[in-house]
């Protein structure tokens with residue numbers, strides 16, 4: 001079983017590369033951002049709760065995220081493994097994920113981080129905002145908040161996996177296919 005954490009700042013290309021990984025390796029996509037947006041679209045209580053954090057570029061509280069992920073893992077049958085996209089975003093989430101996977105006799109194979117400089121991230125997010133309809137993609141201040149939150153709260157998650165010898169950083173700037181080739185060679189080494 002392959003359980004991969006795809007890591008990187010907002011706009012790094014996690015969603016794009018996740019799609020390619022799923023197509024090649026048949027993994028189950030678990031994007032917390034997508035799950036929250038689905039709830040939002042359906043107007044559930046969880047969606048309404050998450051909205052106020054998401055719209056401002058802040059993180060949704062850990063216990064809410066963890067519960068949602070646990071539900072998805074527990075209700076997914078017959079999977080070759082998961083690609084975790086946008087999760088874990090805090091060290092507490094990473095610790096909770098290890099516990100959840102352990103209950104199913106699973107573990108994280110590795111974390112793959114996409115490295116992209118800040119100026120390129122901002123350009124990509126603003127470009128995406130023209131078509132994504134996402135409130136958090138369309139406002140300079142919200143974009144800056146998300147990058148700040150990433151640096152303060154999410155970056156320590158990389159150290160969590162590095163300590164376990166499970167961290168690999170790759171260049172996230174270049175052709176989508178070339179980045180995917182790099183990712184594939186890391187996955188094939190697991």
Ligand code: ADP
Nearest residue numbers: 010011032033053054058059060065086087089
């Ligand atoms: P991006 O990577 O472009 O920031 P995502 O779709 O991953 O976009 O996340 C959008 C928003 O959803 C985040 O800014 C945050 O408010 C919320 N969110 C997503 N995943 C998490 C998570 N693991 N923990 C807390 N909040 C999350």
